[in-house]
Amino acid sequence: MHRQFPIGDLRRRVARRLMRLLFGPPAQPSGAPLPATGIHRVLICHISHALGNALLLTPLIQEIEATWPGVEIDIITRSQVGQILYGHYASVNQVFQLPSHGVGHPRRWLRGVNGMRRTRYDLAIEPDPQSQTGRLLLLMAHATWKLGFSGPKKSGHVTHAVELPDAVRNNGQRPVFLLRSALGTADAHVDYPVPDIRLDDIELAQGRNALARVLAATPSSAGERRTIGVFANATGPKWLGLDWWTPLLETLEAGCPDCQLVEIIPMFGRSLLESRCPAYYSSDLRKLGSVLASLDAYISLDCGIMHLACASGASTLAIFTTTITDEWGPYGAGNHVVHGHDLPPEAVAREIAAVLNRVNPCAEQA
Numbered sequence: 001m002h003r004q005f006p007i008g009d010l011r012r013r014v015a016r017r018l019m020r021l022l023f024g025p026p027a028q029p030s031g032a033p034l035p036a037t038g039i040h041r042v043l044i045c046h047i048s049h050a051l052g053n054a055l056l057l058t059p060l061i062q063e064i065e066a067t068w069p070g071v072e073i074d075i076i077t078r079s080q081v082g083q084i085l086y087g088h089y090a091s092v093n094q095v096f097q098l099p100s101h102g103v104g105h106p107r108r109w110l111r112g113v114n115g116m117r118r119t120r121y122d123l124a125i126e127p128d129p130q131s132q133t134g135r136l137l138l139l140m141a142h143a144t145w146k147l148g149f150s151g152p153k154k155s156g157h158v159t160h161a162v163e164l165p166d167a168v169r170n171n172g173q174r175p176v177f178l179l180r181s182a183l184g185t186a187d188a189h190v191d192y193p194v195p196d197i198r199l200d201d202i203e204l205a206q207g208r209n210a211l212a213r214v215l216a217a218t219p220s221s222a223g224e225r226r227t228i229g230v231f232a233n234a235t236g237p238k239w240l241g242l243d244w245w246t247p248l249l250e251t252l253e254a255g256c257p258d259c260q261l262v263e264i265i266p267m268f269g270r271s272l273l274e275s276r277c278p279a280y281y282s283s284d285l286r287k288l289g290s291v292l293a294s295l296d297a298y299i300s301l302d303c304g305i306m307h308l309a310c311a312s313g314a315s316t317l318a319i320f321t322t323t324i325t326d327e328w329g330p331y332g333a334g335n336h337v338v339h340g341h342d343l344p345p346e347a348v349a350r351e352i353a354a355v356l357n358r359v360n361p362c363a364e365q366a
Helices: 007-023 051-055 058-067 082-086 106-117 132-140 174-183 201-216 242-255 285-294 304-311 345-359
Strands: 041-046 072-077 092-097 121-126 143-149 160-162 226-231 259-264 297-301 316-320 336-339
Touching: 041 058, 041 132, 051 082, 051 304, 058 072, 058 082, 058 174, 072 082, 072 106, 082 092, 082 285, 092 106, 106 132, 121 132, 121 174, 132 143, 143 174, 160 174, 201 259, 201 285, 226 242, 226 285, 226 304, 242 259, 242 345, 259 285, 285 304, 297 304, 304 316, 316 345, 336 345
Parallel strands: 041 072, 041 121, 072 092, 121 143, 143 160, 226 259, 226 297, 297 316, 316 336
Antiparallel strands: none
């Protein structure tokens, strides 16, 4: 059997060497703190186009707003839904959208970069500890102060470099740690902001109405029932099929008889649970988020919609079977990571039921 050639690793190594040749060795950790005043225009260079990564940027936006309440923020990103996710933040001014693959769309890439370079910023931040493209954009930006992580995977001079922390591994918390470290406040005992897409009252009301319509079309047992959303899709090795989900849902229904399951349909518009329960579908991320916010709880594997549920305020129970929970797990009140590595689906369901029953004990079965 032929071993697959690691083209992605090769591409990253080549990019690191080119960056080192062009911009020199990585910056060393800075001594002087970032000024706490005089910051009015901020640029965030965030290159990832994945939905989860884009949502995990929102804690940094919240931290910037809390640090400089009158600030204006621009974001340059490859996320194709950046404006949708960040547009309800009052501080966010422009989202410069780069194409997902710049090589195939050089004009769009240059248009986004030129838009960024037309503004002079007080502070530019590159929060990704590994991205070479993000560091390139940071170096190209016109900014008085430039902030990013230090390390062997980074190149070029920045005014404020911060060592990657071992104790803070979550990808939503690390960008906040980066800013706090540069300000000299990283040791303060302050909670990290939770991802948030800032759903407004109108959106939340629309989500409640949409969920009510879904449930009204399905007979339910007497009494109040909790509504639990289930999203069965995931990518790559994280994906698990119907043979895994069926025993999980059967065990969960037996353990929580007061719960009504609702399937959240993936973007390709097909049920992955053989339409065994009521379903909701929307290709609009904010409409989907408003319905997720109306659920009593949300269950899925590690995926972008899991991060959307968390950022919408849903009580999120995330099942991890392959990825690293310390890096990608949801955090904050009401959220829970289920460690499903090597566990049968029935055992995963029992843990989920135990979490749900701690919040609201199930009605006794007849």
